[in-house]
Amino acid sequence: MTMTAEWIGAAALAALLALAPAPAAAAPPAIAGGVYDNTLLLAVDPASGAVSGYFDMSEPGPPAMSCIFYLKGRLAGGAAAVTTYFPDDPKDDAIRGAVSSAGAGKVRITLPTEHGGCGNVWQFADKDNPAEFALQKAEPWMAVRVVKADRAYFSPAPGAPHGHAYVVKGDGVGVRATQGRWAQADFVGEKRTSSGWLKESDLYPP
Secondary structure (H helix, E strand, C coil): CCCCHHHHHHHHHHHHHHHCCCCCCCCCCCCCCEEECCCCEEEECCCCCEEEEEEEEEECCCCCEEEEEEEEEEEECCEEEEEEECCCCCCCCCEEEEEEECCCCEEEEECCCCCCCHHHHCCCCCCCCCEEEEEEEECCCCEEEEECCCEEECECCCCCCCCCCEEECCCEEEEEEEECCEEEEEEECCCCEEEEEEEHHHECCC
16 A cells, blocks of 8 residues: 555644644733722733732721722732732731732732721632622723822813812822823723823822
């Protein structure tokens, strides 16, 4: 029986494929910046890998309860070790934890203990029920910041007179760029997004 050239070529190809190493497992999806469900905001600075975010959820009660913390860290692959704290108390309220990818468009936040109020609102230290969030809208934010002033007005350009739109103390905003003492920011509300330039002095330090 004579083997054809085509048959020999196919056999050789099959042998090479059998010897080839299996493809490496895909790296976990990178953490995306933007608006996530259940009030989470995240940002990733592509230049430095810095990760920042803000979680602010309240239950009207009675009794009224809230779970609020800022987070910051640095991305390494599909995860970031972070420090979390109430924006007004970065030292005494600090808890170290992690933000990691939980699949495409999803993140998980893990803390060893709960911030005040979180145990009754949204738990982050329950290993059997991890706190996961799904991306609702990706945004090219370099940072997430929190408003410190009672009112912070948006201006159309750095140094320009402000308009009517403003954010209030405790609101989280996504920062697109900075220029001197100004930050170009977005506030994503329930019905609309307000954008413009905010004074750095009206925001908590990153």
